[in-house]
Amino acid sequence: MTTISPFAAGSYVANRNTAQLLTLKNQLNDLSNQLSSGKVSQTYGGLGTGRSTALAAQGTLSALDGYATGITAAQTRTNLAVTSLTQVATLGTSARAALNNGLQSVAVNSTAGRSLALANLQTALDTLNQSAAGNYLFGGRDTTTQPVLDADTILNGSTDAEGKPLDGLSEVIKERVEAQLGTDGNGRLAKSSSATSVKFTEEASATIPRLFGFTLTGTPTKTGAALNATITGTNPASLNVSLAAQPTAGDSISFSVKTPDGTSATVTLTAANSADSSSTTSFAIGASIADTMTNLSKTLDNALKGAASSTLAVDATADAATQFFSGSVNGGLTGKGVIPQRVQYVGTTPVGYAPPDPNTTVLWYQGENTYDTTKTPAVPTPALDTQSVQVSATGKVGTGARANDPTIQNVLAGLATMAFALPTTSDANTGATYQTVNDRAGALLSSSDQSDPSIQDTVTQLSIASTRLSNASTTNAATKNSLQNTLDGIEQAPTEEVVAKLLDVQNRLQASYQITSSLSKLSLVNYIS
Known part of the structure; x- marks a missing residue:
């Protein structure tokens, strides 16, 4: 007679006992792993119906960590930009105040005003090269190129790759003044x-x-x-x-x-x-x-x-400085840079302005300078939008800035007008010259805080951006905490509960082993006796 083992007499009970023992052994292993790791399971499959929620929460938490990193870096950049621009604005307002105060004693304040304005101009130029973590703040989208040349090159000129001279601000002003006088x-x-x-x-x-x-x-x-x-x-x-x-x-x-x-x-x-x-x-x-x-x-x-020195010369200085600080290596209407006007001569007679030539003049601004050509006339794209940081799944905050913002250009030109046009001697023309400088430079310096727009407006925009970043950081932190609590409720194994279950399974398994051992020794002789 042939017997099929799985269906042999008594085999069902034996198989069932074995399966129950293995189940208890697996439960013991799972509970031991939970106790040692603190996790309900080592795989998402072991989380049961909570695995979908856990996967979604993990993805959101990873995104929030990325947002937090970006926000931290952006806050540092934005706060430094606010501090730097505030300093430039302060230089402009203090220079304007000094000009107005100097009207009371023109002869005394002219020479000192020149020196102070030149020092302020150099400070402003240095400030616009501020960087954070190796990234420049005022180059628009270009954060790797120093946006502003050094003050000495800007003032005194340089040479190009072929050794040809590039005129700086002082030479550009001198040329324009001589053409007028x-x-x-x-x-x-x-x-x-x-x-x-x-x-x-x-x-x-x-x-x-x-x-x-x-x-x-x-x-x-x-x-x-x-x-x-x-x-x-x-x-x-x-x-x-x-x-x-x-x-x-x-x-x-x-x-x-x-x-x-x-x-x-x-x-x-x-x-x-x-x-x-x-x-x-x-x-x-x-x-x-x-x-x-x-x-x-x-x-x-x-x-x-006297009339020429108090009107033509001052106007020429202000105009030349304004033109010079409009210059840029990149961008512009053609995308090939913005070249300051230079005087064109026929013999010794100035006849107009020469065609743009980047090989004659120092271009002080080296950063990004894109223009919106869909508008007439074309205008620079908003500087704030040149850099942005993702703060949520659908939210971005602009934190960009450019050193060649028109308001900054005006303040730099105003300081240059003071530095190069304030009278150096005391004579019958000194008062009139000083007053003209006060009018022209004062109008340019008003871009620090009084014009619309002004540098202070840019400071306000960046301050608002900083506040938005801070608010986003707070919101994201609260969201992360809530998600983490939810995830912990799914993934984390409560220690007290695991220990209780582990003891219960151990006791059950031990009892099962003892009974199984006893049954394995049972025989007809033992049973009858």
Whole structure:
């Protein structure tokens, strides 16, 4: 008779006992692992219905850890950017305040103002090269390139790869001022005189209105019968001043000269019994008409040079500085950089501005400088958006900044205007020159905190970004804590409960082993006895 083992008599009971013992042994192993590791299971499959929740929670926790790392780095960058820009804004406001205060004592404050403005300009340029963890803050999307050249190169120039000179700010300003003043420093007016008359003639210009020097326009006024003044001709026009007789003290002539930006300066000369030879307003009545004419010619010369130094030179300095700080190696309307205007000469006569040439001028800004060409005219893309950090699954915070932001450019140009245009001598023109610097530089420096927009607005934007980062960090930390608690409830094995179950299984397993051992020794003889 053949017997099939699994179905042999008594085999079911034996197999069942064996399976129960193995189950208890596996339970004992699982509980031992839980006690040693603190985990319910070493695999997600062992978590049962909680595995889907655990997997989702782990993915979210990993993302939150990534957000936290990005937020920490971004907060450091943003806080440093706020501190740096606040310093630049403070330099601008303090310089503007110094200018206004200096009006009370022009002679004392001019030289000191130049030195202070130059030092502030160098400090501002250095500040704009701030970096965090090796990443520059003010280069827009480009965080690896130093965004601003060193102050010495910016001020004094450099050479290109072929050894050709690249002009710095000081040379660019000098060139523009010389183009406006001319060889004689009187606004590019040519002088001719005789014993009883003097004439100043404009330099012929290819552009109307002219780009360089004074324009003679309008009708002069006079008092008394001895003095005569007329403006005749156009491009070039001439101012003719003559004496028909000896003037009387108090007789005067007045006329206006116009600058390239359209503003006018009025020159008034008054006859006096005595006058200083350096006067810009009074001329002495001499022993003869010829002597008086000599004095009048000298005073008129002084007046035109004074008007030129107090208007043309200051305006040229401010314009050149503004142009210089618009420069950039990258970006612009063409994407090939922004090149400052340079004066174009034919012989010794300035005739306009040369075509952009990056091989003539230091380009102070080296960072990213993209433009939005969908707008007319094209404008720089928002600096805040050039860098951003992911703070949640759907949220980003912009933290970017550029050193060539227009408000920063204005403050730098304002400091440069002070540093190069404040009067260095005390004479009849000092007060007027100082006032013009105060007007032009003050307007540029107002971009630190008074214009719309201003550097302070950028500081506010970055401060708001910092607050958003902080709030996101707090929210993410709370979310992470909640998820971690949920995950722990699924994955973590309670020690007390595991120990209790382990003791129970051990006792059951031990009892099962004892009973199994006893049953294995049972025989008919033992049973009958």
